[in-house]
Amino acid sequence: MRTAGRTPAERTPRFALLGPLEVRDDLGRSVPVSAPKQRGVLAALLVDAGTVVSADRLADLLWDGSPPPSARKTLENYVSRLRRLLGPVSGGRIITRSPGYAVEPRDPSEVDLLVQSDLAGRAQQAAAGADWERTARHARDALALWRGDPFCDVPVERLRREQAPHLSEARLRLRELALTAQVMMGDHHGALPDLRRLVEETLIREQPWEMLILALFRCGRKAEALEEYHRVGRVLRDELGVSPGRGLQQLHRLMLADDRPASAGPEGGGRRSVTVTGAARQLVAFTDGGPPTFHSPHSPPAGPPPPARSDAGRPTEARFGPPAVIHETLALRYQGLPAPRTAADPDPARALRLLSEWNGADLPLPAISALLHRPAELVRRDLDTLAARKLAEEAGPERYRLPATVRLFGRTLSRSGPDDDPPGAALRRLVGWYLRTAAEAGNLIHPYGRRPALHTVSDENPPEAFNNYREASVWFANEHANLISAVRAAASAGEHALAWRLAATLTGYFHMSKRWTDWIMVAQIGLASARHLHDGFGESALLLSAGRAYDDLRMYSRSLESLDQAVAVAVGKAAADQWGEAVGLLCLAHVHGPHQTMVHHRRAQKIFRSVGNSWGFALAQIELGRAHRWSGDLEQAIACHRSGAAILADLGDNWALSLAHLGLAEDLLAGGDHALAAAACRQTLALSHEVHDRHTTARALTFLGQSYLRVPDLSAARGAWTEALKIFEELADPRATSLRVQIATLDATAAISS
Structure with missing residues (x-):
């Protein structure tokens, strides 16, 4: 192309x-x-x-x-x-x-x-x-064009402070425009997950709420739409002290009147105003009648199109096809696609039909090759043909998508041809490819973490190959949205073995990236799938994953509930999972009292020693050092952290090694050795920067600020805390609140002194 x-x-x-x-x-x-x-x-x-x-x-x-x-x-x-x-x-x-x-x-x-x-x-x-x-x-x-956070690897804090806010606002506006267009073109079901996410991220912006409510109403989910209207009213009153704006109010009145024509005809899918105000009747109106009958050029003439399948975890939505005029245009383009003469020929019509089942973001070429189960060179020719007829788009280098109207059109086509796969086969191949590639990437970013056994379908197509940590990290960032969509799609389609395995495989990535909302959601979806299959191993792994996320967020009661269940399942006959039991005990130690903490750590160490896992033993040493510090035995705490650091340095795991040095910094701070504590913080920062662990970076900066405060160097302390606060706020970490108070106290002290 x-x-x-x-x-x-x-x-x-x-x-x-x-x-x-x-x-x-x-x-x-x-x-x-x-x-x-x-x-x-x-x-x-x-x-x-x-x-x-x-x-x-x-x-x-x-x-x-x-x-x-x-x-x-x-x-x-x-x-x-x-x-x-x-x-x-x-x-x-x-x-x-x-x-x-x-x-x-x-x-x-x-x-x-x-x-x-x-x-x-x-x-x-x-x-x-x-x-x-x-x-x-x-x-x-x-x-x-967005590949991650701007300036994330540029050590110019001032530039980041100046530029990041308006870049974030520009990205947010683009998301609003893309989702508004998706709703206006009729892809209501497809837009809902991203609209819900956008609403939660930007609670006081009314435009995402309008589109979410409109999409729900058009999907026939009027009760949910009304509930969302009442929720945005509460949010605006609580946060800003205002009522919903005119657009939301007009949409609410129309929903109460249920003023929705049975069929809007071609104009219902044509040009509409971007706001509800002044054009709400046009906005709510949409094609409720089914699309015209269409015959595939490569299969016998069919009757009326069957309801669209939900192979990709998508609710049935045949009646929400593209407007009639657009449908006829797409039908003509589709009919002109060349038919394959042999199995080795391109088959763009099949590619369109199978790709239309995917509800996620644009896909990389290897993922599409897995979905279609064809060599990349043939798939590229399929996509070139579709793009030439404006039935596909290249979203970036070797990344493709179907426009929303084409995707809706594709779901109305007959799937009865001999060249099509059995229901669900394409989805299984796609999710299997994501599972195998996520495992490959996870082996680099979290090399000693455990991943579940791969599903057999993941062997059908080779995964992406990664040469280093950075490549794996960038792949996870680029595919973040698709990985979540893949877990959801697999669970919705009844592919529970794939769903829980992919969810569990993503634990290491989420633990590093700290994207807690998505982490907890994926863990809960995977957990439901594991329980559906009565798979004790999967249930223990996903309970453990959710518990770790809740612990990071300091939601200790929920963390304790999940971790207790994880350990109980791990030691049960259904799982008999020593690794899960040991890691669960380490995590439980975070939320239990000092005495029980020591007991948990020693039990975990005993298990790791018995199975010959030196990495797990080193982590237990780190946690045991923290328990000794809590009990006031700083000498033992320092010895544990240094012992764990030595093992991890030999293993070459810089992520875990950064945690050992961070624990050592806390020990030295508690003992009043501020210079050595600052040195340990700097070692932690060097390691956490190398593995792009922003959360550990922020924690190290917090302790570094404390060491500066004891010197005292108030300016350096404030600088370190300000940098840490920025990261905590971006990660929505609850530590941001207490750090904000510390900075305010420091400023007040400086003002009084001057």
Whole structure:
């Protein structure tokens, strides 16, 4: 699909900031920029691409307001090295121009920030004209540029503070536009999961609530829609002291009147206003009649289309097909697709039918190959053919999706042809591929964590291969939404063995990323699937996973309930799971009193020693050290933490090693050795940065601030705490509240002293 005349959104940007900083050469190969200060310089220039950034501004950013006397000369060296590293083409984009430097792209498509800005403007313009297909396409193209948190690997805190808020707001607006367009084009069921997530993330924004309520109403779930209206009313009153806005009120009145025509005809799916206000009757109206009868070009003429299957965990929604005019257009394009003559020929019609069952985000090519059970080269040709007829879109390099209207159309097609799979086969292959690839990635980011045995269907297609921790981490971040959708889809389709295994396999990733809401939701779905199969191993693993998430959130009663059940199931005959029992005991120690904590840790150590698991034994040493500190025996606490750290250093597990050094820092702080405590915190920070564990980074910064406070160095303490607070707030960690109080107290003390 690399053709001339492609839009900027379809090219890979040379410079990318919407996630980890990334630079690519002319062949699309990544050019690593490993030096932190050079990354900082490049990021600062890219934020204002095309504009000169003064040397004073760059120095101020790089040294956080306190540049050294040699800053200008040092900055010249950074820029010079950066140009050499990037080569004559990419490096040539960095120019020197008084009073500083600039990145001058040859084309706006070279910088992802510029591409996003352009696409966002186009999406907004299309929405203003009620052109929902264009709105959806531009908004999704812009969202596809996001690969993670901007500036996450750029050590320029000031730049992150300045830029991250408005970038987050831009991303949020794009999500709103994409989901609004999805609802307006009739994909109500498909939009619901993402709308619910958006509503929970942005409780006081009314637009997501309007779309959620509208989608529920159009799905025939009027009672739920009314309940959501009452809920948003309570939220707005409690948080802002206001009533729902005019749009929500108008939608509420229409629902109470049930003013919904039996069929809106072609106009019901055409151009509509973006808001409920002034056009609510048009918004609520939608095609309730079934789509026209359609015959597949590769199978005998069928009668009226059967109800759409729920192979991908999707409720039946045949009556919510695309509007009639759009349906007829898509039918003509579909009828023109070439039929395969042999099994080795492309079959784009089959690809469309099977892909239409997927409700998640855009898929990478290897995942689609697994879903279709065909070689990647054939699948690429299928997708090229579909894209040429505007029946598929390339969302990014080697990533594809069906537009919402095409997906709805695909679900109305007959599945009775000899070339189609048995019901559920495509979903099993897709989820199996995600399970196997998640296991491969998990082996790198959490190498000594345990994963369940793979399901047989995961052997059908080879997983992605990863060379290092970073590649695995980026894959998890990119596929986060699809992994959650895969768990949901498998559970909804009755593929419970796949559902609980994938949910359990994701525990290590969630433990590292701290995305607690999704973690708990996935664990609960997996737990229900394991219980459905009476699988004690799966039940214990998912109870343990949920318990760890609740413990992180300091929801100790719920954590205790889950962990007690996990240990009980692990020691039962149904599971006989020594590993699960030992890890459950370690986790229980977090929520029990000091005496019971010691008992749990020693039992866990005994189990790990008996099965020869040195990694588990080292973790038990770390937790035992914490118990000794609680009981006041600092000498034993330090010995346990150093012993655990030595084992983990030999194993090469930097994630667990960072926890050992963090425990040691707490011991030294408690003993009043602030200099050694600060050194242990810095060791922790180096390790946690290496494995991208932001939660441990924030905890280490908190303790580092405490060590500075004892020196005392109030300015350094505040700096460390402020950085930690930012991470805790981004992770929605409850520790943010107490840290905010500590900073306020510190400021008050400083004010009184001055």
